[in-house]
Structures are given as C-alpha cells and as structure tokens.
Amino acid sequence: MSGWNFAEVWEAAAEAAPERTALVHDGRSRSWSELDRRADGLARGLLDAGLGHQDVVALALYNGPAYLEAAFAAMKAGLVPVNTNYRYGPDELVHLWTDSGARAVVFHGELVAVVEQTRARVPDVALWVHVDDGTGECPAWATPYADLARPASERTRGPWGVSGDDRIVIYTGGTTGLPKGVVWRQHDLYRISDVAHDPDEPDLDHVRSRVEEKVGPVGLPASPLMHGTGFVFASTLLSRGGTVVTLGERRLDVPGLLRTIAEQHVSALCIVGDAFARPIVDELDAHPGDYDVSGLRAVSSSGMVWSDGVKQRLLAHAPEAVLVDLLNSSEASGMGRSVTSARGAGRTGRFRAGKNTIVIDDENRVIEPGTGGVGRVAVRGILPLGYHNDPVKTAATFPTVDGERVSVPGDWARVEDDGSVTLLGRGSTSINTGGEKVFGEEVEDALRSHPDVVDAVVVGVPDERFGARVAAMVAAVAPVEEADLIAHVRGRLAAYKAPRHVLIRDSVGRGPHGKADHPWVTHEIERWLAAGAAPARA
Template identity: 30%
Template structure:
C-alpha cells in the first residue's frame, strides 16, 4: 500500500539533504519533517482532530508544507484560502469550509481576524510542545486537502483531495516528466492553489529541491534563477510574459533549465518563442484541481513540433472526448474532455448536487466531466479548445475563443487578449475581444490582421482596449468580469 506519510521515510533516508529554500535559508528534509511533527503537536493542543479543516491565509510560505505534511500525522484537512479575494468572498468561503482553526501570514491579520477572531499567526504554528498523536494511520481515500476551484463565477467549490491523488500525481509526474532528485525549481505560483502539487510535491517526493518565492516579482524571480540555477520552470502564461518585460531577462543565464512548462491556460506563441530563443525548451501543460493537476505528458521533441497540443494522457489516466449527444467524438472533432483514474478527487465538499453534475459512471469506470472542450489528432495528441461554456455559435458556426485569442497574440502589438461571445441580433452571437496593447494600434488594423488568419465569422465584431485584464489568484482571466464590462459598455466598441 502507498504510504501517505512518505516524508518520514525521506527524512530518515537523507536528513541533511536540502529540501526547501525560503528567505535566505535552506530547510533540510530532516528539518522539514520535524516542522511537520511540531505543527501536528500544535494542532493537537488546539483540539484539532481527524477530519477537521485547518485554514491558512498567507503569501507563499513553508507553512503550507508544514500543514500538508502534518496532515497524515493527525488527520486534519488543509484548507488554504485565496488571499486575493475580497473580504466578503473570504467570509463566504470561511463559512463554507468551517475550519477548526485559522492561521495567517504577515500582512493578513486584519482579514484573518475578521474571519475568525481566534485566528493565529504563523509564528504560533511551530510552538506546540509534546508529540503528535500515535497510532493514527490515514487511508488513501482520506482527504488531505480542501482546494477551492478557480471561482471565476460565483462561490468556488471545495475539491476534496485524498492522499491517493497526491501520491499518484507525484508518481505519475515524476515518471512521465522525467524528474529526478537532481531537479530544482522556483515555486512562484500561489501555494493556496493546486499549483502546490504541480511540481513541489513531486520534486520533494523524489528528494529534489524547491525554492519558494513569497510573492511573484519578475526581478526577484530572475535573481532566484541566477542564484539557484533551477532545472525546470513552471509558471502561468502571464508570469512568463512578465519575465520577458523585465530588463534583467536578457542578462539572466538560463542554461541550467532543462525545460519550461506553462500551466493554467494556453501560452501565447510569442512568449514561447522568446524563451526558445534563449535556449529554453517549452511544454504546454494541462490539468485541473479536481484531477491531480498534471493530466497529460509529452516528449520535448514532440511538444516543440506540436506546441498547441498538451500531449497524451498520463500512463494511468484515461481520457475520452464526448459530443453533446453523448457519443464519442471522432478525430479532429471537438467535445467535452472526460478523465478517469486514480487522480480524480473524492468530490466537492458538501456539494452533492455539484458532484452529480461532474461525475458520470460508464460501466465500472467513474468519469470526471472537466467542462473543457478538446479534440485529438490521428496520432492521439490532445488539444484544448477552451471551456465548454465559453464556446459560442455565430451564424450557425462554432467559435472557440482560445483559437481567436491565439490569433490575437500573433500580432506584435498585443500583450494580452481574451475573447467572449456576446448577443447579436443578426448572427445570434459574435465575438468581443478585450486586448491589452504593447504599442498603439488601430482597431481596424487589428481586424484586418485577424481576417488574414481566421474565417470571417471568427473575427471579433467588438474590440475593447484595456489597461489590464481581470484575473483570478492563479492568473486565469476572469471572463465573467469581462462579460460584466461588456454589459456596461455595450455598443461602445
């Protein structure tokens, strides 16, 4: 049976090996496990027991790992909160998750005490005395994490992540991505999100090294690259783009990087090409909180030859593409991506009606309906066409916003772009594009550029130039916010 408390073994195997770097100090594997034991003792003294949620509101910090690795010693469930949310949003999430205790990092005291007057600073997490309870042994189906989904519409749902998912994702990622204990990366994406498991836990599972950046700042990130010489880069497209804008990018030595992976959304071709010009090989990742974060894999050579593809399913993950009528989609035909395997979540916390919507049984197999549109080519490579709910029909033709966004990114003056479908009296729906520019650009010139790359019905009828696009904590564009903006500006294209 797989061991949920695998850090104990690694601490015994190589206690003095470097594990995590934070604020100018390395923590060894021995120290990392000792911190987990102290955290478990602290929680025990606070009355936390199996099944209790433990909340965390903080910038990136080793406390996320302390609470995660303490969970198999005590049985609690780590529930990290998105620190970018407004107080009303956090209040709703706190009421939903109902954590037994809430810890907060620097700068979050006021918000945390508004959620729970008894909230404790992170400095209190490792002050517990005594030993964690003996004899507790978590099962693989027991939940270790309660991760809130992106929340671009309404209150996010809490996905219950069992130890089974954590372990299988670590094993699959290490094997399929070719990771080793010699690999190192800078963790700069928010640790309150599923990105915590994208690369940090797989690398630590192997005995690798993780450098934690408290808050992503392009210049600081590049300095960490120069200082620590990481072998793998993992960021969302917005972060990669921000690195390119930094004057320090051109001088940063990237020769240690074996490859870079973009997650969260398709990475624009100009961004990929800029890194490729610096010798950094690129892969497009795909995953979701509910299904173990890393769902597809690709050999580097093939990933470079087919940059719009996310590759093929992980070895122990099954994928299918389902048409609207429930039938199996053919080669090149778009449909909803369904996934099945040991990395699928237990379900949404206290949301049986939502579970009924996303799970489907087909014989003996349980499928997760991802809500993402995808298609595959004759060689079995998968491509993500966007969210199912984002596709719109213009004059009877399906339009996938991600395809239009890719064409927009091809223009050298476009920095960021997002497309939604909006009502139109003649065509039913048409595209509305929201664009952030690098340099001045005439709307008609941009439309002419798109007409050279897209069918006429795919060219957005409405164009809006913005200073920035609204985003969620993990860096995804909030298209519902764009829809509200469209409603406010309707007719002002």
C-alpha cells in the same frame, strides 16, 4: 499501510537525507530535518487544540515555508489541508471555511484585518494561527505560529494514525461560480503526481533508498502554492527529496525571480503561461548576460495559454530546458501535454492526449480521431472522489462512459486526425452567436498571433439579433487598429468567430495567478460600448 500518504513519504525523505536542504525562502534555508521536526511540533499543536480525525486546516498563506510546513503538519496529524485564496474578501472566506468545515485557520499577518471580519461568522473554527510576516503583532484571539512550530523531539500522530485514504481538498478558483472543493484521496493524488515512478503499493524503504542514492531536484513554484498547480508541483519536489525555493516578494518580481534561479541553481520552474513567461523573457531579452538561467531543465505551466513565440524566446536563454504545457485541472490530471524543446516544438492550444484521455460528445459517446468532432475532454483512471458537499455537481462532472467513471471538468476540444486534441475553451465561457458556438480561447490564440498583441481575453456581449456577439479586450505593445485585428482573426478563423468589437488597453487585467477575469472584461467592454463605440468593419 493502506496506501501512499504524503506525510509518510516526506518523513522517509527526512530520515534518508536529514541535512539536505528542503526549503529555501528569500535566501534562507531549512534542512529536511528542520522541516520534519517543525511540522511535528505544529501537528502536536493542532491536536492539542482538540482537532479530530480528518478535521480541516485552512491555509490562508502566501508562498513560503509556513505553507508547506502547515500542510505537512496537517497530514502528519491525520487532518485535511485546504487551500485558501489570500485575495478573497470576508464573504468569500466565510463561504469557503463554512463549506469546507474548517476547524483551524493558519494565516499570514498581512491578512489579519480581513480574517478578523470572518471570525463571528465561522464559529466552528477552534484555532486561529498567526504567521508573523512583520506586518503587525499577533492579535489576542490568535496563537503565534512560532509557538506551535517549535521543533519536536518525537514523531506526532493522532490516535487514528495516517492512511492513503486521508484526504486533501483543493478548492477551485470559482471561475464558473462559487469555489468548489475537489476531494482527493492522498494515495490517488500521490499516484498521479508521482514522477519518481514508485511502486503502486507503498514502500517507504524504497523511498529512503532512492533519496539516499540521488539528490532531488531544486524547484521554484512561481505560481501561488494556494493554487492546485503550485501545491502539486511543490509536493512532487518534496516527494522526490528535493528542494522547494520560494520568493520573499509577494508580487511577481521578475529580476528577483531570475536572480534566485541562478543563485539557488534552480532546475525546475512552475509558471502560469504567458502571464509569467512573457515578462520573464522581456527581462532576459532586455538584459542579455545579466541572468544565468542555463541550468533550467524543466519549465512547466498549466491554467493559461503559453504562446509559441514566448516559448522560443525562453529557449534562447535556457537551451537545455524542456517546456511542458499541461492540460490539467483540479478535477482531472493528465488530460494532455504539449512539449517544446530546442529539438522540436509543440503548437499553442494543441495537446498530445494523455493515455487515459478521451473526448466525448453530448451523448457521452467517444469521438474518434479523423472525424473532426468537437466535444468535452474526459479523463479515465485515477480520479478524485468528487466535490465536497455537492453530490449534484459530482454526478455531472464524474459520469460513467462505457462502464467506467470519468472526469469531465468542462474543457472543449477538437479531435485531430493524428489523435491530438486542440483545446477550444471552457463550455461555461463559450459564446452562442446566432446558433454558432464560439470558444473564446480559440479566438484569443488567433489575436495573440498578431505581432503587436501580447494578450487577449474574449467574451460575449448581448445582441438583440444573434443573442450574443463576440468581443475582445487586447493588450498591445504598439499602436494597432481595431479593424486590423478583426481582419487578422478572419484570416485564420471562420468569419463568425471574429470579434465585432476590440477594446485595446495596456493590460487585460489578469491577476497574478494568470487567470482572466471574464466578468470584469465583459463589464468594461459593455461600458465602452454604452459610451458610443460602434462595431468595427474589417
């Protein structure tokens, strides 16, 4: 073997515990043996369609068994699984599938109309696979998923076999431009996600032994599998011989989520910050005793702020849980973490730096603790190969620092005296006001610390004198005055960081993935200002 390959690891788990449950979706279970054999059948279908070594299989799928089966099948066949955001319109899909070089697309029936609009514009796609979700018949131009995913009686491999050099491409959400595909070697992605502490060199006998000896965890990715966080979380569960539980409802159904945690004895939960955690604790607080979440042992989050108050409310219902707030990105893993439990608490926005994490200045020099310096977070060690089809962006994001290649995904942070880092935000969304740089996340944290504010997004709006001025959209649970919120921020941060405008709404418009839509927030604030809103005076 030339390195760890997810397909071989999952096959070893299936061999060690064939009758254990691998997948649960909407209450229906699938064993490890069924998962393995169905993925073999689908892999054979992909190869029979003429796909070649390391051709791309795009997954336009909601959470459920088909996502993980299709990814497993692609890796068995020596192909490349590529995530696809199921919220994209035709133009975005055409860009992603053209940029990635997709040769097959697996999609849920609900997406037939939008997928059909792309077909003439992506002629290199040789196979369209329709996953029946009860929304309509399989179109004539597609192949039913059920016809391909029939259990196979033997292992499927392409003539080229599988390798640790096989790729997985994770497309970013495109918050700073068009989506970019981050290219990982499977061996490298396996190593950075390996919580079972397998040997550096592949040893499938070792995998079989540990799966036989210990039942793996039961985990629920509440976040979408089509995002890197959800997929890596689910992949890690499978690599440990565990069980991945997914929900039938495609929107965040909090009562259904909490019932499933209790019914399936979920021990690990993956969420996206307050966008998921706040409605979860609101439901738990409103219905004490209705949901048993005491079996939770680990709740992880990445990609959005997870506020201290919400964490404490969750611990009141799941006192044995460890809450892990991860500072990660598709380009870099292990930048930092903040751990909260009943025995101690982290602080929102402050992360304990990972062992390979540094912060560098504009000259790519390392900022040492105790200097109070602000710079870009960088990670050394195991890194992706770069961006697919973009050598310029690859060179910018993966520079050499002190003779070692690092990843600099764009997060800015302040180095504290104790070596921890306080996350300030993405440089691409920072606000330059009168020559001072303001990081939106820092101001958002200050706004959320107000007892009546549940969420906030901070942006810059044009200003003739200062170039830009700070503005915010907040969601509040009680009536609150704009001037009071501005004064609240000024009591915590430098005056120039306080917003000049605060638009108060019921929601700040985050999507189910929890990410802020900065262009939309900016548009809404500018429209509000154009209608006559004046800067508030605190």
